[in-house]
Amino acid sequence: MGQSPFLNHIRQELRLRGYSLRTEKTYLHWIKRFIYFHRLNHPAQMGAQEVRAFLTSLANDNNVAINTQKTALNALAFLYHKVLNIELGDLDFQHAKRYRRLPVVLTPSEVALILDQLDPRNRLIFSLLYGSGLRITECLRLRVQDIGFSDNSITVRSGKGNKDRKTVLGKCLHAPLQEQALRVHTL
Numbered sequence: 001m002g003q004s005p006f007l008n009h010i011r012q013e014l015r016l017r018g019y020s021l022r023t024e025k026t027y028l029h030w031i032k033r034f035i036y037f038h039r040l041n042h043p044a045q046m047g048a049q050e051v052r053a054f055l056t057s058l059a060n061d062n063n064v065a066i067n068t069q070k071t072a073l074n075a076l077a078f079l080y081h082k083v084l085n086i087e088l089g090d091l092d093f094q095h096a097k098r099y100r101r102l103p104v105v106l107t108p109s110e111v112a113l114i115l116d117q118l119d120p121r122n123r124l125i126f127s128l129l130y131g132s133g134l135r136i137t138e139c140l141r142l143r144v145q146d147i148g149f150s151d152n153s154i155t156v157r158s159g160k161g162n163k164d165r166k167t168v169l170g171k172c173l174h175a176p177l178q179e180q181a182l183r184v185h186t187l
Contacts, residue, residue: 006042007032013083018162022137030075043079048088051076056094069096124176128154131170135160144181149174 003011007028014024031043037054038046058064058072073091080086106114111130115123128139138156146155152169159165169177 010079010083014078017082020160020162026071027075027078030072031079033072034076034079044084044086047080047086048091051080051088052091052093055091059094059096064096066096120176121180124173124180127170127173127176131173132167134167144184147177147181149178 010028010031011024014027019027034051034054035041035043037057038050041050054076055069055073058069064072077088080088115126115130118126125139128134128142129136132154134142134154134156138159141157142154146157147169148155149169152171153166154169156165156167
């Protein structure tokens with residue numbers, strides 16, 4: 001079953017404007033939820049009142065976090081301002097009250113126990129994520145030339161916000177990375 005022409009149009013607009021794939025998926029998710037919330041009414045037939053009702057429902061009925069509600073708002077603002085060319089004006093909706101909590105962080109020994117359960121390839125991936133602070137997509141796009149063994153660094157190219165950055169590479173990962181590079185080279 002294919003996507004609707006309307007959603008494909010939104011996808012094209014997001015890509016033309018250089019939005020990341022993750023933002024595209026997120027925005028499409030929230031736009032679909034908005035449409036389903038209003039029983040499949042087309043967004044062009046709705047406006048500020050329906051957007052306000054949806055955002056208020058997220059806060060009151062779904063108890064979402066503030067940032068989740070803001071993401072939904074950004075998706076709908078993109079839809080109305082950039083795709084439909086409809087101004088929403090002041091929405092005056094009920095803001096979410098649930099605040100983000102500090103994450104539970106594993107101790108180094110707990111991380112080591114987890115890493116010991118993984119096969120070598122996945123252990124390397126998770127070690128890079130944990131030790132170098134890479135995002136999953138950044139880690140999976142690494143190339144051999146991005147790894148600086150001499151200065152213990154990793155160059156992340158086109159990361160979040162399409163920016164390049166450098167991060168640390170632990171010395172304990174030199175040998176596993178070199179072995180992986182050799183395996184890939186032989187393929």
